[in-house]
Amino acid sequence: MHSSQPLLSVRGLNAWYGESHALHGVDLDIWPGETVTLLGRNGVGKTTTLRAIMGIIRKRTGSVAFDGQDVLKLALHRTAHAGIGFVPEERGIFATLTVEENLMLPPAVDRGGMSVEEIYALFPNLLERRSSPGTKLSGGEQQMLAIARILRTGVKLILLDEPTEGLAPVIVQRIGEMLLALKQRGLTVLLVEQNFRFAAKIADRFYVMDHGQVTDSFTTAQLPDRIQSLNRALGV
Amino acid sequence: MTMIFGIPVQALLGQLLVGLINGSFYAALSLGLAVIFGLLRIINFAHGALYMLGAFVGYLLLAFAGIGYWPALIVAPLIVGLFGAVLERTMLSRLYKLDHLYSLLFTFGLALFIEGTFRYFYGSSGQPYAVPPSLAGGTNLGFMFLPNYRAWVVVASFAVCIGTWFLIERTKLGSYLRAATENPTLVQAFGVNVPLLLTFTYAFGCALAGFTGILAAPIYQVSPVMGSNIIIIVFAVVVVGGMGSIFGAIATGYLLGLAEGLTKVIYPEASNIVVFVIMAVVLLVRPAGLFGKEA
Ligand SMILES: Nc1ncnc2c1ncn2[C@@H]1O[C@H](COP(=O)(O)OP(=O)(O)OP(=O)(O)O)[C@@H](O)[C@H]1O
Ligand SMILES: [Mg+2]
Numbered sequence: 001m002h003s004s005q006p007l008l009s010v011r012g013l014n015a016w017y018g019e020s021h022a023l024h025g026v027d028l029d030i031w032p033g034e035t036v037t038l039l040g041r042n043g044v045g046k047t048t049t050l051r052a053i054m055g056i057i058r059k060r061t062g063s064v065a066f067d068g069q070d071v072l073k074l075a076l077h078r079t080a081h082a083g084i085g086f087v088p089e090e091r092g093i094f095a096t097l098t099v100e101e102n103l104m105l106p107p108a109v110d111r112g113g114m115s116v117e118e119i120y121a122l123f124p125n126l127l128e129r130r131s132s133p134g135t136k137l138s139g140g141e142q143q144m145l146a147i148a149r150i151l152r153t154g155v156k157l158i159l160l161d162e163p164t165e166g167l168a169p170v171i172v173q174r175i176g177e178m179l180l181a182l183k184q185r186g187l188t189v190l191l192v193e194q195n196f197r198f199a200a201k202i203a204d205r206f207y208v209m210d211h212g213q214v215t216d217s218f219t220t221a222q223l224p225d226r227i228q229s230l231n232r233a234l235g236v
Numbered sequence: 237m238t239m240i241f242g243i244p245v246q247a248l249l250g251q252l253l254v255g256l257i258n259g260s261f262y263a264a265l266s267l268g269l270a271v272i273f274g275l276l277r278i279i280n281f282a283h284g285a286l287y288m289l290g291a292f293v294g295y296l297l298l299a300f301a302g303i304g305y306w307p308a309l310i311v312a313p314l315i316v317g318l319f320g321a322v323l324e325r326t327m328l329s330r331l332y333k334l335d336h337l338y339s340l341l342f343t344f345g346l347a348l349f350i351e352g353t354f355r356y357f358y359g360s361s362g363q364p365y366a367v368p369p370s371l372a373g374g375t376n377l378g379f380m381f382l383p384n385y386r387a388w389v390v391v392a393s394f395a396v397c398i399g400t401w402f403l404i405e406r407t408k409l410g411s412y413l414r415a416a417t418e419n420p421t422l423v424q425a426f427g428v429n430v431p432l433l434l435t436f437t438y439a440f441g442c443a444l445a446g447f448t449g450i451l452a453a454p455i456y457q458v459s460p461v462m463g464s465n466i467i468i469i470v471f472a473v474v475v476v477g478g479m480g481s482i483f484g485a486i487a488t489g490y491l492l493g494l495a496e497g498l499t500k501v502i503y504p505e506a507s508n509i510v511v512f513v514i515m516a517v518v519l520l521v522r523p524a525g526l527f528g529k530e531a
Contacts, residue, residue: 054425080427092422096414104408105415106426153427 005068007032007188008053008157013062015045015052022048024212025062030157035179035189037199040209041235046192047089049209050159053190054086055079067156081109085155089162089192091146093134100130102145106153113154122178123148140171147178157188164198176201196223196230208233243501250380251497257386257455259493260393261448263486265470266477267397268444270485271404274417275437278328278336281343284467285350286442288460290316290449292354295365295458305368309450316446321439328438329431347463354460362457389451396447397486404482413437417480472515478528488526 006029015023023045030036038046051057053064055076064071069082080086085106094102103119103126120127123144129137137145143163150158163179164172172195179202182189193199196206200223208216210233218226238245265287272280280286293312297303303311323346331339367385374383404410416423416430424430449462456462469492477488492511499510506513518526 056421056425076421076424077427077429080425086422086425088422092419094415094418096418097411101411105411105423107428109427 004032006030006065007034007067008190009063009065010049010053011063011065013049013052013064014060015048015057016059017048017057018059022212023052023060026052026209026212026214028207028214028217030188030190032156032188033183033186034204035183035191035202036205036207037191037193037196037203038207038209039193039196039199039230039234041233042194044209045212046209047161048212050086050161050190050192054084054159056086080106080153080155083110083156085150085153085158087146087150087158087160087163089165091142093137093142093145095133095135097134098131099126099134099137099145102134103130103149103152106149108153110154110156114148114151116152119148119151122181140167140174143167143171143175144178147175151182157190158182159190161192162194163191164193164195172198194234196234246379247501248498251500252494253380253382253386253497254500255494255497256490257389257493258496259490260390261452261466261489262470262473262493263397263489264393264444264448264451265466266473266485266489267400267482268441268448269470269474270477270480270482271400271444272438272441274480274482275413275420276328276332276339276434278339278343280438280441281340282346282350283343283441283445283470284463284465285347286316286320286445286463287449287452287466288354288463289319289350290446291365291453291458291462292449292460293446294450294453295363298365305450305454306370309447312450313443313447316449317439317443320442321435323442324435324438329434332434351460351464358460360459360461362459362462365453365458367454385454389455392451393448396444400444401482401486469511472511474525475515476511476518476525478525480529481527484525484527 008030010026010028013023013026014021026045026049028036038049040046048057052060053071055071055074060072062072067083071079071082071084074082094105097105103116125141126145126148129141134145135142147160147163163175167175176198179189179191183202191199191203199206200220203220205219206217206223207214208230216233240248265283269280269283272278290312293315294305294308297308297311298305328339328342331342367383371385371388374381375387404413412423412428412433416428416433420430452462473488473492474485476492477484492514495514496507496510500507
């Protein structure tokens, strides 16, 4: 089924917050163009996995190969230039920057990113409010801005942490449509999501995490058979 | 003679002008401190020494290389900025991971070291630095005689303040600086070389101090203690304005310079302490400073 090499290949990834050992050997692969969802209860290490891949957490062992490159060796600001974009759980919209400055902040790392015109066509709200401070946007708009600014950069892989957390159902649906549009453009996404019903609409495959490890993986087609055991595993 | 509230208008305007000139120096210096504090979160105790260094570089350029005021106005800040960049890269950057007290102690020690070095060679007496011929003389404003050089100081300092404000609030580089002030890790994760940005910011703040120093050289004499004389007032300005606000640093600098001038006509005995009295009052009423964010 998979023709080429994985775009991202994580093997035996361990990570620490100070003395506290948060990841205990995470293994996962993502092929070009896939949307892969990471499921798991609160505190199992989903966010930590994304931060460790990105290099925000520096105390790491194991290997993270991206596009044939060993990312663990890179300085934090080189990871983005290797082609990985990060949308943090807390969204990270800057209050002292306008909406447009927020949008333009991440440097373009490759050709093939969306143009500002395309982004404004996709998110008319952002155009309308482009000169207001970033944090004056609603939660949903801030989430869209957080995703939009990474789309500009031309990265190959987006690490997307709980984009629907705390948002109203209409906005969640809107974000779902957006992620589908990205998928059609061939973007590769590693999505952290608690809501697997939402994720089922966009993801190709799932990984389940527990205690800082990947404990299960399955395709979206296999999801219906798993619903009961998942509900138990995720404590929903 | 025209009087306002029993004060001769001539004396009033004259002292306000002196206040404006002092305020120009306060504004430029506290601006440099605010720029550095904003991103690096350290209080640059070496700021006064770097101001003195700017004046001395100008003096030495003239004495040993025959390089005059106008080229020195560019070269001296560049040299002081470069010095700042080297300091940040080789020493200060190693202290970021530690408690802020360490970088504070480091810049304090640095100030003593720079000042001590110049004291060793020049004592504490001042060296004269002549006003450039193109700005010699003055203009009679009717109520007072305004030396051209002093008018230039007001204009140059104001231009630099506005330029810095523009750089930070209205440019791409400024948006990196503001964003990195809020969340340096995320900005670096986006692919911006934040360590380099920190070096640039420190160097820029130092260059601002150097520029103010060379600007001050023809007015005050060039002396090893000129920095410690002015920096105490500038720290009071920073406390009154509140840390971290670019606009606040500029506005408070001018405000306190004018307040000092005004006090000289109304109650001259208090003119040396008025800044500190204002500081005490502000600390009581609004501890975060006039332009600071309440915690
Ligand atoms: N900054 C930190 N310092 C110390 N420990 C942390 C830090 N951030 C997270 N942890 C710990 O690391 C573990 C994994 O946390 P992580 O944030 O990766 O979980 P998560 O799966 O993303 O959870 P959630 O669904 O709540 O976002 C948790 O035990 C958490 O308490
Ligand atoms: Mg999380």
